[in-house]
Amino acid sequence: TLPESMLPEPELRPALADVQAVYSRAALPDPYPLYERARSHGQVVPVPEWNAVAIFGHEEASQVLRSPAALSGQQIGQAVEVGQVSEAMQLLAPMMLFHNGPSHARLRGLVSAAFTPRVVAEQEELVRGLVREMLRAEEGRPFDLVDKLAVPLPVAVITGMLGLSKDDEQQFRAWTQSVAELLGGIDQSPELMARIEGDAREMRAYFRDLAGDLRAHPQPGLLSALAAAEDEEGRLSSAELLANAVLLLAAGHETTSNLIGRGVLALQEQPGAWAELAALPDIGNTLADELLRFTSPVQLTGRALGAPLEIGGQMYPAGTHTMLLLAAANRDERTFTDANRLNLTRANAGRHLAFASGPHYCLGASLARLETRVVFGELARYPKLRVLEQTPQYRPNIVLRGLSKLMVEL
Ligand code: HEM
Numbered sequence: 001t002l003p004e005s006m007l008p009e010p011e012l013r014p015a016l017a018d019v020q021a022v023y024s025r026a027a028l029p030d031p032y033p034l035y036e037r038a039r040s041h042g043q044v045v046p047v048p049e050w051n052a053v054a055i056f057g058h059e060e061a062s063q064v065l066r067s068p069a070a071l072s073g074q075q076i077g078q079a080v081e082v083g084q085v086s087e088a089m090q091l092l093a094p095m096m097l098f099h100n101g102p103s104h105a106r107l108r109g110l111v112s113a114a115f116t117p118r119v120v121a122e123q124e125e126l127v128r129g130l131v132r133e134m135l136r137a138e139e140g141r142p143f144d145l146v147d148k149l150a151v152p153l154p155v156a157v158i159t160g161m162l163g164l165s166k167d168d169e170q171q172f173r174a175w176t177q178s179v180a181e182l183l184g185g186i187d188q189s190p191e192l193m194a195r196i197e198g199d200a201r202e203m204r205a206y207f208r209d210l211a212g213d214l215r216a217h218p219q220p221g222l223l224s225a226l227a228a229a230e231d232e233e234g235r236l237s238s239a240e241l242l243a244n245a246v247l248l249l250a251a252g253h254e255t256t257s258n259l260i261g262r263g264v265l266a267l268q269e270q271p272g273a274w275a276e277l278a279a280l281p282d283i284g285n286t287l288a289d290e291l292l293r294f295t296s297p298v299q300l301t302g303r304a305l306g307a308p309l310e311i312g313g314q315m316y317p318a319g320t321h322t323m324l325l326l327a328a329a330n331r332d333e334r335t336f337t338d339a340n341r342l343n344l345t346r347a348n349a350g351r352h353l354a355f356a357s358g359p360h361y362c363l364g365a366s367l368a369r370l371e372t373r374v375v376f377g378e379l380a381r382y383p384k385l386r387v388l389e390q391t392p393q394y395r396p397n398i399v400l401r402g403l404s405k406l407m408v409e410l
Pocket of ligand 1: 353361
C-alpha cells in the first residue's frame with residue numbers, strides 16, 4: 001500500500017471513479033473523453049485503493065517505460081510460481097513480454113537474431129502484391145474492410161515470415177483472437193474461458209509437432225530459425241519457443257489489423273483528410289507514425305515497480321502498479337500540439353508511445369510501419385473511397401482497440 005500521506009482526500013474520490021471508467025466497458029465506443037476526464041485530476045493520478053498509479057502524461061509514461069525499476073509480467077510470474085494460472089496463461093508465461101532483465105534480453109536476443117531488418121525489408125514487395133490483390137478483388141462493390149484487408153493482410157504476412165502453412169491461416173485467426181481476449185478482453189464468461197483453454201491446448205500441440213518436424217527438416221522461415229536455436233544450442237526451451245512463436249503470431253496480427261481499420265476510419269472522419277492522403281507526394285513513416293499516435297492500437301499497458309521510483313515529482317514505493325495509458329499519452333497536448341487532430345505531416349509524430357518504449361519497445365515496429373506505409377499508399381490510389389457504416393462496431397477489448405467491421409466502397 002502507499003504511504004498514509006498519499007491517500008487521497010475524500011474529495012479526490014472522483015479521481016478513482018474517473019480512472020475506473022477508463023478500465024470499464026464504458027470505454028469501448030470512444031475512450032478518449034474518458035481519458036481526458038481522468039487526466040483532469042492530473043497527468044499522474046495515484047489510486048491507493050488499488051496500490052496503483054494511473055499515468056496519462058507522455059513524459060511520465062515514457063519515463064516509467066524506460067526505467068529499470070519498471071517490471072513487466074510480475075503478476076503472471078508470481079501466479080505461475082504458486083501454480084495459480086490457467087493452462088492458457090501457463091502457455092504464454094515464457095513470452096519475452098512477461099520477462100525482465102537478463103531473462104528478457106536472452107529471449108529477445110534469440111528472436112531478434114531471426115527477425116532481422118533484412119528479413120523485414122524483404123517483405124515489402126510481397127506485402128504490396130497482397131494488398132493490391134485484396135483491393136482489386138473488392139473494386140466496384142461494398143465490402144467489409146476489416147474482414148477483407150485489415151485482418152487477413154497481417155495474418156498472411158506473419159504466417160509467411162514464420163514459415164507456417166497458408167492453409168492454416170483461418171485457424172491462426174481464431175487462435176490469436178483467443179490470445180487477444182485473454183490479454184485485454186472484457187468478456188469473462190465461462191464459455192469464453194473454456195474456448196481460450198481449448199485453443200491453448202491446440203496451439204501447444206500444433207507448435208510442438210511443427211517444431212519437431214522443423215528440427216528434423218529445416219524450412220525457410222523464422223520458426224525454423226528459432227527451432228534450430230533451441231536444438232543446436234539448447235538455449236530456447238520448447239515452452240519458450242512455443243510462447244514466443246504465439247507472441248509473434250498474435251502481436252503481429254491484432255495490432256496491425258486494428259491500426260488499418262481505425263486508420264481508415266480516422267482519415268474518413270476528419271473532413272479533408274482523405275483528399276490530403278491521396279495528394280501526399282510520399283507515404284512514409286510520418287504518416288504511419290501519425291496514424292499510430294492517433295489510433296494507439298495498444299491502448300494501455302502496465303508495469304510493477306521493482307524499486308521505489310519518482311513519477312511526476314512524487315515517490316512511489318516498490319510494489320506499486322503503474323497503469324500506463326499509452327493512448328492518452330499519445331494525445332498529451334504538452335508533447336503534441338492540437339493532439340486530437342490528425343496531422344498527416346506532423347513533425348514529431350514519431351515520438352508516440354504506440355510501440356511503448358524501453359526494453360519492451362515493439363520488436364515488430366519496422367514491420368508494422370512497412371505494412372502501414374504500403375497499405376495506405378495503395379488505399380491512397382482510391383480518392384473516392386468512402387465509409388458506408390453509420391456506427392462502426394468495436395471489438396470487446398479495451399487493450400487492443402479495434403473495429404470488428406467497417407463497410408466501405410472503393
Ligand atoms: C511489444 C505495439 C506490431 C511483435 C509491443 C508493445 C507494444 C506494441 C505497445 C509493448 C507492450 C508492453 O510493453 O506492454 C504494437 C503495435 C503494432 C505492433 C501498435 C502494429 C500497429 C507488431 C508486429 C510484431 C510485433 C507486426 C511482430 C511480428 C512484438 C513483440 C513484442 C511487442 C515480439 C514484445 C517485445 C518485448 O517484450 O521485448 N508491441 N506492435 N508487434 N511487439 Fe508489437
